Amino acid sequence: MKKHLLFLGAPGAGKGTQAELLCKNNSYLHLSTGELLRKEIEMKSILGRQVKDIINRGELVSDDLVLKIVRQNLAKDNQGWILDGYPRNLSQANSLNEVLVEINQPLELVLYLDIPEEVLIKRLLLRGRKDDTEDTIRTRVGIFKKTTEPLIQYYKDLSLLEYIDADRDLKTVSSDIKRKMA
Ligand code: B4P
Numbered sequence: 001m002k003k004h005l006l007f008l009g010a011p012g013a014g015k016g017t018q019a020e021l022l023c024k025n026n027s028y029l030h031l032s033t034g035e036l037l038r039k040e041i042e043m044k045s046i047l048g049r050q051v052k053d054i055i056n057r058g059e060l061v062s063d064d065l066v067l068k069i070v071r072q073n074l075a076k077d078n079q080g081w082i083l084d085g086y087p088r089n090l091s092q093a094n095s096l097n098e099v100l101v102e103i104n105q106p107l108e109l110v111l112y113l114d115i116p117e118e119v120l121i122k123r124l125l126l127r128g129r130k131d132d133t134e135d136t137i138r139t140r141v142g143i144f145k146k147t148t149e150p151l152i153q154y155y156k157d158l159s160l161l162e163y164i165d166a167d168r169d170l171k172t173v174s175s176d177i178k179r180k181m182a
Helices: 015-026 033-043 044-055 063-073 089-101 117-127 134-148 150-158 170-181
Strands: 005-007 029-034 081-082 108-114 161-165
Touching: 005 015, 005 161, 015 029, 015 033, 015 081, 015 170, 029 063, 033 063, 033 081, 044 117, 044 134, 063 089, 089 150, 089 170, 108 150, 108 170, 117 134, 134 150, 150 161, 161 170
Parallel strands: 005 081, 005 108, 029 081, 108 161
Antiparallel strands: none
8 A cells, every 4th residue: 555645636526525535444644724724724823823814715825834843743653644735836736845855755646626617616616614605616726727737747647647537436437546646
């Protein structure tokens, strides 16, 4: 089984959902930058107050802030981890490389959860989180296409990328992910 992986995909592709499923049955650390940022908002911390409006508009939080969170939370020992929602642009991908070299834990697999736009909009409207309004979803999808999608080619060039058809039921997607991780 691969131990160090990341999930790439548009908002609503199922990154968080699938990472949680995997981490429940295996001793992986699930590191979701979105989840960690939402916790800061809930706690009303200084960081939470800084990022609340940005997240509710569907925009990206600054690279520096997110890098700080990733650095603080990445496994210090040799526990496996799944990064979910990070990196989201080329600068974050380069920062991640540097951190992983520092801690000597190379990335082994990038799973791209592929999904048509109309499906993800429906899913997110159904979920109804605070940042799941139609306007915000469109902003998030737009940012994904412009700044995150180039990472598909980036990780393809590094021979780390595998495609997952995420427009299927949870169990089928999960089995496919496990096969790719084996
Ligand atoms: P995230 O928390 O990463 O939110 P997300 O992209 O919507 O994905 P999420 O993992 O939650 O949803 P999932 O697809 O699993 O980011 C939120 C915000 O935080 C960003 O907009 C940004 O502002 C900020 N942020 C986070 N990381 C950042 C970074 N690196 N840099 C800067 N800013 C950052 O699930 C969606 C729904 O689909 C769920 O309801 C689920 O039940 C459903 N679903 C999933 N799989 C399904 C399936 N197979 N069939 C049917 N429904 C399914």
